[in-house]
Amino acid sequence: MRILVVGKGGREHALVRALAESPGPCELFCFPGSDAxxxxxxxxxxxxxxxxxxxxxxxxxxxxxxxxxxxxxxxEGLANLCAKAGIPCWxxxxxxxxxxxxxxxxxxxxxxxxxxxxxxxxxxxxxxxLAAIAGDYPTVLKFDGLAAGKGVAxxxxxxxAIAFLDEVFIQRRFGAGRVLVEQCLTxxxxxxxxxxxxxxxxxxxxxxxxxxxxxGDTGPNTGxxxxxxxxxxxxxQMLTRIETEIVRPTVAGLRREGLPYRGFLYFGIMLTAExxxxxxxxxRFGDPExxxxxxxxxxxxxxxxxxxxxxxxxxxxxxxxxxxxxxxxLASAGYPESSRNGDxxxxxxxxxxxxxxxxxxxxxxxxxxxxxxxxxxxxVAGAPTRAExxxxxxxxxxxxxxxxLQRRRDIGILHFS
Numbered sequence: 196m197r198i199l200v201v202g203k204g205g206r207e208h209a210l211v212r213a214l215a216e217s218p219g220p221c222e223l224f225c226f227p228g229s230d231a232x233x234x235x236x237x238x239x240x241x242x243x244x245x246x247x248x249x250x251x252x253x254x255x256x257x258x259x260x261x262x263x264x265x266x267x268x269x270x271e272g273l274a275n276l277c278a279k280a281g282i283p284c285w286x287x288x289x290x291x292x293x294x295x296x297x298x299x300x301x302x303x304x305x306x307x308x309x310x311x312x313x314x315x316x317x318x319x320x321x322x323x324x325l326a327a328i329a330g331d332y333p334t335v336l337k338f339d340g341l342a343a344g345k346g347v348a349x350x351x352x353x354x355x356a357i358a359f360l361d362e363v364f365i366q367r368r369f370g371a372g373r374v375l376v377e378q379c380l381t382x383x384x385x386x387x388x389x390x391x392x393x394x395x396x397x398x399x400x401x402x403x404x405x406x407x408x409x410x411g412d413t414g415p416n417t418g419x420x421x422x423x424x425x426x427x428x429x430x431x432q433m434l435t436r437i438e439t440e441i442v443r444p445t446v447a448g449l450r451r452e453g454l455p456y457r458g459f460l461y462f463g464i465m466l467t468a469e470x471x472x473x474x475x476x477x478x479r480f481g482d483p484e485x486x487x488x489x490x491x492x493x494x495x496x497x498x499x500x501x502x503x504x505x506x507x508x509x510x511x512x513x514x515x516x517x518x519x520x521x522x523x524x525l526a527s528a529g530y531p532e533s534s535r536n537g538d539x540x541x542x543x544x545x546x547x548x549x550x551x552x553x554x555x556x557x558x559x560x561x562x563x564x565x566x567x568x569x570x571x572x573x574x575v576a577g578a579p580t581r582a583e584x585x586x587x588x589x590x591x592x593x594x595x596x597x598x599x600l601q602r603r604r605d606i607g608i609l610h611f612s
Contacts, residue, residue, distance in 0.1 A: 196497055199224040199251055200236065201273060201286075202262030205524075205554030205573045206482035209489040210262055211235050212552070217497035224256070231553030244269060248276045258501045261286025261458060264479050265341060268296040274458075283504035284457075287478050291454040294476040298337045298375050301476050308448035310441055311472040313378040321364040327376040328356055335377040336360065337475075342369040345416060345531060347475075349379065380465040380472055383610060385429055386422075386484045387462040389442055390499070392508040393455070396446050398438060400491050400515050401428045402484040403610065408531060410605045417531040418570060421606030424487035425519040425581065429466070437464060437471050445476075457503055486552045486573040487522035491515055520577040521588035521607040527555065527566045528599020534569035535599055542594035549576040549591040566597055581607060 198221055200211050208231055211223055215235050223236035226247055241247045244266065251259060259277050261284065266273040272289025286292075293300040305312040313335070318324040328334050336359050338346030346369050348359035362368040388399040402424035408414035441462060449456045461477035461484075480488070494513040502509040528535040534555070543551060543564060552575065555568020572595065576587035585607035592602065 196220065196257045196501065197222045197224070197255060198258045198260060198497060198500075199226065199239065199256050200232075200260045200262055201226055201247075201266050203227050203229050203232070204263065204482060205552040205570065206480055206485040207262040208232050208552040208554070209486045209573075210260060210480070212550075213489045213492060213496045214260070214500070217495045219495065219497060221497050224254075229553060229556065230558040231556055244271070244273060244276060248280050248282070251277075251282050252280050256282060258282075258497075258504055259284045259286070260500055261479060264292070264295055264477065267292035267478055268341070283501060285500040285504045286458040287454075287456045287460075291449065291456050292478045294460075295478040296341055297339055298475065299339050299373060302375060304448060304452070305473055308444050308451075310444050310448070311470060313380050313472060313474070315375045315377040318374050318376055321360050324360050324364075324374050324376055325356070332356070333379040335379050336363075337375040337377060338363055338369045339372040339375065340369060345369075345418065347416065349416075380467050380474070382465050382467040384474070385437075385464050385466060386481050387434075387437055387442070387464055388480060388484070388488065389460050389462070390503060390508065391446055391449070391456045391458065391460050392503045392506060393457065394446060394450055395508040396442055397508060397510045397513075398434070398442065400424050400426050400488050400520075401434065402481065402487050403428060404481065404484050405603060405606055405609070408526075408601065408603075410603050410609075412609065415531055417526070419481070419483045420524045420526065420603045422481075422484045422487040422522045423519065423581070423607045424484065424491060424522075426515060426517055427519070427581075433466065433471070437462070441471060441473055457506070482554075483522050483524055483570075483573050486550075486575050487520045490550055490575055490577055491518070491520050516577065518577055518579045519581045519584040520575060521581075521584045522573050522575045523588050523592045523602065523606050524554070524570050525572040525574065525592065525595060525597075526570050526601040527568065527597075528601070530569035530601060534566075536565070536567045538566045538597040538599060540564040540566065540571070540595065540597045542596055544594075546576075546587075546591040549574060549587060551575070551591075571597070571600075581611065
């Protein structure tokens with residue numbers, strides 16, 4: 196089987212490794228990829244989506260796996276172009292990917308389909324947003340489009356709200372777009388992932404990520420500084436409720452509204468006192484949750500994704516480890532406001548029983564790894580118990596060093612005391 200994965204970060208490194216560990220023979224390719232991914236998959240010498248489709252046709256690619264969200268909505272859309280070319284794609288078409296690309300679209304979908312979620316008002320200007328907040332703090336502000344995980348601000352007061360609205364409407368940090376002013380929900384968060392194939396679904400291992408840069412959930416939001424995954428993360432009764440009240444109605448809503456879907460769908464959920472409520476959808480695996488979840492998946496991931504892209508949900512091809520997995524992100528100097536490249540990375544020799552996924556690295560001509568991005572590495576370890584997995588992951592991260600390294604030391608500990 197010849198498989199091409201689209202993306203370049205730590206999530207794609209984890210997906211490529213999971214596909215490589217599938218039992219059947221696989222020849223893997225990746226675009227745009229990274230030096231670390233290219234140790235498992237071959238690079239593709241193209242410059243854009245259209246030429247990528249041509250290349251896949253010329254090289255008889257059996258399956259395209261969408262990792263990075265931007266390609267799903269760029270141009271005509273990755274899955275749409277694959278469909279025209281007759282290439283099975285594990286990832287939704289552009290129309291369905293609006294669930295992630297537009298928070299306003301997602302909110303409307305949730306409300307139309309009776310799926311529990313926070314109240315929200317869509318605003319086109321700075322003044323409209325301030326009027327919608329009406330002094331009701333804390334409030335949640337969400338940029339309507341894609342923002343690499345940084346387009347959401349939980350604002351405890353007016354100063355925080357004004358700072359975010361200035362970024363959106365004055366600085367145009369994320370480009371043109373509206374803002375949702377949303378009710379602030381409270382409670383523990385959980386990330387639930389489902390593989391969806393038309394009217395069928397399979398729920399993967401739940402996870403919880405850590406978005407703020409500093410210990411104790413302090414500092415600005417990031418794309419994610421770590422994650423914990425386990426089927427023990429939430430009680431089975433709650434997972435059943437999430438499936439009944441959120442996952443199934445979402446799948447039914449997609450069918451009812453004529454939005455075809457074959458791929459992973461991420462449900463960001465807040466476990467409020469009134470019950471689980473959807474915070475957001477992502478039309479792919481989360482990052483860094485993917486790096487925590489993938490080591491717990493056993494079986495034929497390549498066969499599963501190919502069958503799904505062709506319209507068959509083959510849950511019999513996979514099993515899930517019942518233990519725990521902990522992922523610790525090592526970030527570069529300046530992150531999340533900026534990132535510093537070119538700092539040499541030391542101590543990368545893998546500790547037995549742990550995995551290291553590369554998110555923002557490159558290999559020098561001399562063969563050394565150095566930083567090239569905000570989130571640099573994901574160090575992942577698993578164990579039957581959370582405490583043991585936490586200890587192993589932090590111990591594996593300890594020897595790794597580069598100038599300006601940022602790391603949280605409460606991953607897997609905070610929220611569990």
